[in-house]
């Protein structure tokens with residue numbers, strides 16, 4: 502569905518050249534749900550804008566839905582839906598009319614556009630609002646309508662640029678319910694960008710992590726987490742057994758790193774384990790046998806932020822509103 506070869510975008514300002522996307526190779530198959538995840542300025546939107554023909558690449562190539570983005574941008578656009586960041590300006594048309602107009606724009610006749618609009622109003626739970634003018638919709642309703650607009654011409658491939666930024670948790674969950682339903686009903690391939698770690702984790706099947714214009718990881722969220730981060734185990738032992746605990750835990754640590762702190766007669770250690778749930782019981786026994794009885798234990802599965810931290814030494818949360 503998407504194939505890129507060393508796709509690159511440089512922006513030239515007066516004094517400097519910004520290398521926003523540095524030769525990325527991306528392959529996405531039909532039906533996949535893929536999230537581009539990365540910090541501010543990583544190059545996610547620029548990549549998406551090249552794939553949707555809104556920007557032309559500096560070099561490299563991209564085929565989207567079987568069509569080259571440079572040779573036939575109109576062909577790409579007719580096959581994809583694109584829902585950009587934020588809402589456009591206010592619209593004084595009614596919801597139904599706006600959808601029908603979009604269908605007409607894509608060459609549908611009036612009856613086809615009407616039927617398709619009615620179908621999408623149901624999928625996106627907007628049927629009660631078909632006569633309301635677009636400016637009067639709430640933020641969440643407006644975003645669902647944006648998605649409906651992007652789907653009017655039944656694209657095989659839908660691009661969502663930060664679909665839920667600025668929404669409250671309830672509206673985000675609601676939007677995702679609708680997107681997932683649409684996906685099941687129409688088998689649409691979805692490519693999205695997001696800042697929200699939990700969203701990339703729970704909604705997408707595959708996460709492409711972008712940093713400084715390069716792809717630094719590409720896998721399922723589950724595999725990224727288990728391969729790169731591991732579970733985080735925190736144990737407390739009495740202070741006088743800290744040395745024994747340090748030796749046992751140091752051997753078990755995935756990366757040899759032990760984080761330790763002392764407080765109120767207790768030593769607290771934090772260590773990453775590749776498969777914590779399976780290893781923790783044996784480790785408790787080993788600690789006990791070494792004379793370091795565990796007084797408290799906490800086991801946390803890794804997050805995509807841990808993955809990013811492991812890959813870059815930085816947290817994705819830095820400077821990001823999550």
Ligand SMILES: Nc1ncnc2c1ncn2[C@@H]1O[C@H](COP(=O)(O)OP(=O)(O)OP(=O)(O)O)[C@@H](O)[C@H]1O
Nearest residue numbers: 512513519521539540541542543544545546547548
């Ligand atoms: N039109 C432009 N002119 C100059 N530089 C640009 C332009 N558009 C983007 N950039 C720069 O390219 C880099 C990548 O920007 P991009 O918008 O792709 O990042 P992003 O990962 O989508 O970030 P965000 O999550 O903040 O939307 C940034 O350094 C940005 O400042």
